[in-house]
Amino acid sequence: MAQEDSGYRTYHMEGGDGPCSYSQNSNYQKQSVDSAKQMTNEMIDQYLDLGNHLNTSSPNINSFTIADFGCSVGPNTFYAVHNIIEAVENKFKSQKMESQIPEFHVFFNDHIDNDFNTLLKNLPTNNRGYFAAAVPGSFHGRLVPDCALNLAHCSTALHWLSKIPKEVTDEKSPAWNRGRIHYAGADKEVKEAFSAQFGKDLDSFLTSRGRELVPGGLLIIVTLGFPDGVEVSESSMGENFNILGSCFRDMVEEGIIADETLDSFNLPFYYPSPSEMKAVMEANGLFDIKIIEELVPPITREKPDLAVSVLHLRAIIGGLIKEHFGEGIIDDLFERHIKKYVENPIVSDEKHFKEASYFVLLQRKMDVAS
Numbered sequence: 001m002a003q004e005d006s007g008y009r010t011y012h013m014e015g016g017d018g019p020c021s022y023s024q025n026s027n028y029q030k031q032s033v034d035s036a037k038q039m040t041n042e043m044i045d046q047y048l049d050l051g052n053h054l055n056t057s058s059p060n061i062n063s064f065t066i067a068d069f070g071c072s073v074g075p076n077t078f079y080a081v082h083n084i085i086e087a088v089e090n091k092f093k094s095q096k097m098e099s100q101i102p103e104f105h106v107f108f109n110d111h112i113d114n115d116f117n118t119l120l121k122n123l124p125t126n127n128r129g130y131f132a133a134a135v136p137g138s139f140h141g142r143l144v145p146d147c148a149l150n151l152a153h154c155s156t157a158l159h160w161l162s163k164i165p166k167e168v169t170d171e172k173s174p175a176w177n178r179g180r181i182h183y184a185g186a187d188k189e190v191k192e193a194f195s196a197q198f199g200k201d202l203d204s205f206l207t208s209r210g211r212e213l214v215p216g217g218l219l220i221i222v223t224l225g226f227p228d229g230v231e232v233s234e235s236s237m238g239e240n241f242n243i244l245g246s247c248f249r250d251m252v253e254e255g256i257i258a259d260e261t262l263d264s265f266n267l268p269f270y271y272p273s274p275s276e277m278k279a280v281m282e283a284n285g286l287f288d289i290k291i292i293e294e295l296v297p298p299i300t301r302e303k304p305d306l307a308v309s310v311l312h313l314r315a316i317i318g319g320l321i322k323e324h325f326g327e328g329i330i331d332d333l334f335e336r337h338i339k340k341y342v343e344n345p346i347v348s349d350e351k352h353f354k355e356a357s358y359f360v361l362l363q364r365k366m367d368v369a370s
Helices: 027-047 075-096 115-120 188-212 236-252 259-263 274-284 306-325 325-342
Strands: 063-070 101-108 129-135 149-154 211-227 287-294 356-364
Touching: 027 149, 027 211, 063 075, 063 115, 063 188, 075 101, 075 149, 101 115, 101 259, 115 129, 115 211, 115 356, 149 188, 149 274, 149 306, 188 211, 188 306, 211 274, 236 259, 236 325, 274 287, 274 356
Parallel strands: 063 101, 063 149, 101 129, 149 211
Antiparallel strands: 211 356, 287 356
């Protein structure tokens, strides 16, 4: 597809429904969806224009189209879609317009390598009667026709970059991230490279959605980030990435993987602050920012189940590691990881739980050309 030919990488969660699959290890993301439910209801009730879904060229067609970008394999995407449809229906009911409740069409989007078989196999049988379709491709580019969507949704996915900044794997660059797998704790030039890539990616995402949404259409984003002034290196999340990086370095020292193979590997994650997101959104200019608000923490502040936490990380990045290093190291790597994880007091210390989930509502401007 065109998106993949433009330098975008294809990242996907572990498919299937086995013990290491994303579908069995995505409770954190589920709690993000749950914590956003009330805000989703309130924002749809406040800002959804009920007349905006009407097909003016075919007035007998009454439909409402939703897309979930970065849907993965389920089941969290189904909860999010259920919440959105329920909120839209409630808006019609509150306006005494029950007879005009539309039919719903839902696009489920993720990368072309996503396990769409598992996703579609697990579509809820009681799915509120919506029509479902899979849309493969990078959400950093166009995916559906102009003005095809009434509402777009993206939850816990925008922190994935479209690609690794080339500077961080260039040994001649000040941003070379030698021996590390993430920008947590790295030199400022490394973080700046990741931040710049995030800005480009978010702008591309917004420009694409700006074409695909009807004027006045809504874009709901739930994304991971850090409050202004907080560095990822100060958090349990950043410490977890550093633990994993140390396991890789141990394997280099033992001759299991090559030094240069590690130096060319970085996790494609960037966790923005609210100010960073707002700056990109304002510069893009296609949307009115209705709200950027921190959600109630998606996990209770209890000591995490360490085995579950490691399985969660494996479900997310296992595919990246297999692609870059080969499948042979995966079990060894995560056995090392959990041993170090258990021994590290920071990852389970409440004062280091500094990451946050943010709810963002954007509305497509009526009078701005994309």
